[in-house]
Amino acid sequence: MNIARTLRHIFFHAANDNAAPAALQRALAPPHDNTKEVLHGRTVKDPFRPLEKLDAPETAAWVARENKRTGDYMKQSSLARKAEAEALAFFDRARPRGMQESMFRKHGDQYFVWRKEEKDARYSAFVKDSADYDAPARLLLDAQKIDPSGKTNIVNFHVTPDGKTLAYRLSVSGSDKETLHFMDVASGKDFGPVYKNFRSAVAWDKDGKGFHYTQSDEKTKSSSVMYHKMGTKPEDDVTVYAPATEETQAYRFRLAKDSKEPYGDYEWISVSDNAPDRHALYARRAGTSDAWREIFPRKEGTLSPIAEINGKIYAVTDLGAPNGRLVSFDIDDPAPDKWQTLLPEDANDQLAGVFVWQNRLFATYNHDTGEALKVFDLQGKHQHDVPVPPLSTFSLGQVRHDDPTCLLSYENFQEDGNVYKYDANANTLTLEKKSSTPIDLKDCIVERVYATSKDGTKVPMTVIRHPDTKLDGTAATLLYGYGGFSVPLEPGFSAGIAQWVRAGGIYVQANLRGGGEYGQEWHDAGRRENKQNVFDDFAACAEHLIKNKYTINTRLAIQGGSNGGLLTLATMIQRPELFGAVISEVPVADMFRFHIGSYYGYSWKSDYGDPDIKEDFNTAAKYSPLHNVKKGLEHPPLLIKTDAHDDRVLPWHSYKMAATLQTRENRKSLTLLKVRTDGGHSAGMTEDQWYRDAASVRAFLAMTLGPIDQNAYKAALAAQKRPRRLFGWRKP
Secondary structure (H helix, E strand, C coil), rough: CCCCCCCCCCCCCCCCCCCCCCCCCCCCCCCCCCCEEECCCEEEEEECCHHHHCCHHHHHHHHHHHHHHHHHHHCCCHHHHHHHHHHHHHHHCCCCCCCECCCEECCEEEEEEEECCCCCCCCEEECCCCCCCCCCCCEEECHHHHCCCEEEEEEEEEECCCCCCEEEEEEEEECCCCCEEEEEECEEEEEEEEEEEEECCCCCCCCCCCCEEEEEECCEEEEEEEEECCCCCCCCEEEEEECCCCCEEEEEECEEEEECCCCCCCCEEEEEECCCCCCCEEEEEEECCCCEEEEEEECCCCEEEEEECCCCCEEEEEECCCCEEEEEEECECCCCHCCCCEEECCCCCEEEEEECCCEEEEEEEEECCCEEEEECCCCCCHHHHCCCCCCEEEEEEECCCCCEEEEEEEECCCCEEEEEEEEEECCCCEECCCCCCCCCCCCCEEEEEECCCCCCEEEEEEECCCCCCCCCCCCCEEEEEEEEEEEEECCCCHHHHHHHHCCCCCCECCCCCCCCCCHCCCCCCCHHHHHHHHHHHHHHEEEEHHCCCCCCCHHHHEEEEEEHHHHHHHHHHHHHHHCEEEECCCCCCCCCCCCCCCCCCHHHHHHHHCCCHHHHHHHHHHHHHCCCCCCCECCCCCHHHEEEECCCCHHHHHHHHHHHHHHHHHHCCCEEEEEEEEEECCCCCHHHHHHHHHHHHHHHHHHHCCCCCCCHHHHHHHCCCCCCCCCCCCCC
């Protein structure tokens, strides 16, 4: 294996370039050794195992060289530089104007909000005496002052019910390991202990004298429920519930009572492991040290209580109903055969959640990849739907039991969210605050189309394009997917999508199996032994777009992050002829070791199986990107992006994948690696960082697909003096 061979990629250039980009800088040898393991009778080579040593000087030096190599290569193309500059100019125009403020949360007699001025890198926390958006506000947490470098983000804050004490969480460079701090709201001064390596929300007591949280154990990969009494030391915190087995998560919660009192009679513990469709549920009288009583066993499904009403527990369950239903039961006789069904399972739409407000049930359903909010009486009789437009998603502000109004914002692919006041009694929305985003896509086309996957399954896609973009096979098209962990890809407004569509491209969002768009059966059809269906779905979407002349293979790019990064890598390896470019962000690439190192990796067994089990290992071996790179692989230009501080999907997945491809791929192929040094799992980025990152992707796409604008692309083709490829890595 000649790891340090010279890679020459002189096949992307624009008609307006005087010459093609120079040969790509030599891909220098990464740290490597002769690591071999025998796993379930199979010898597995892992020569780039040293790259898992993230703090090693050799790893850092190699990453620096890769970043320079990628940057130098991108700078060689005037087309790439132009695309990046145009994207940055668009993002500057698209930047929200004026002061931005979140929907409020009221605690005591005060209103707590997030605010950000145009000049600010991050949101800061404020408190005010009125719910009015233009009311004067007092600064509590100044993100710019906390860290002028912009690397530190205020993840969230949690206020006691009386509004007197605030707990807030900070993250540096997007890390999941946060610090927890406390502030006296009246004085604005910090006090008390600082928790490090904190991975939890804070659930305050009604009187604010203490709080519950979950404490993670790095060794057992489990979390316990803890209680802290204010004024005591963290080391004296009490363990409320500790799981009996490893890789098990527990969290505590309280329910509202009778639709009015925010604190019910019981406290609850939900316990889950690597099976997201099975949770155990325990309860006891609140404020006691009674033993926890099992209400629902883990082996049967999920049961999620939402309220205590008239002596009954209302809960959402998937037992006997993959799309979910709402039931009520007596806590002293909780056997499933005694449950009363209030909201039956919907045959098409998944019940995503229910809350009780103003003596009504408000139920959110996943509908056609968007969200619908339906209102029922307490007996389950439908009253009306909240007037949220179809193919939209919504966000609710704080719902208070003493107020029949709340704030609501909805958005879709065409417009960012205005804020409305919703009246639960009148079922009306009244504009409260217009969106500060100065752009929209209201004049563009949003359509639903369906691809047919390998096994005949219909796979929905949402296509967004400008009316002037012609469906003649020349449109630059960006296909985005995820397909995992029951996570739905929903409608939402994005400056990145708007920029691509306004530039003349077509944006496509695919709703693949494995996601959460169509209930548990849709999820099950794309996980564990069925994971290959997700890659087949993605390939089918690409084939549909090509067949129906939205684009051609050399003008089609795919993009995805995290599990979507796995998606793009695996699909690229299996069907390289379908694509003109691939963008894989913070990907899971090593399916034999994903559960090692990362605190969260063990939980991915729900979708990927357990590599320590032979059957699951053999399934993963068929699609694991790292282990399916054949020598001489010819593939589309690939940009792998990761974050040096990612402690969720550890960056060595990207490092090992890039190194493997660069040493085994055909010389006509191109693999670039870009590593951000100030972020984690794409989290914690400022607005400016996000814009720069998106613009760099546009530069890569311009180099590989050609000009995004159709007319410019056609002009470049027409300017050819002899038949040759100006863009793309192979013939259409």
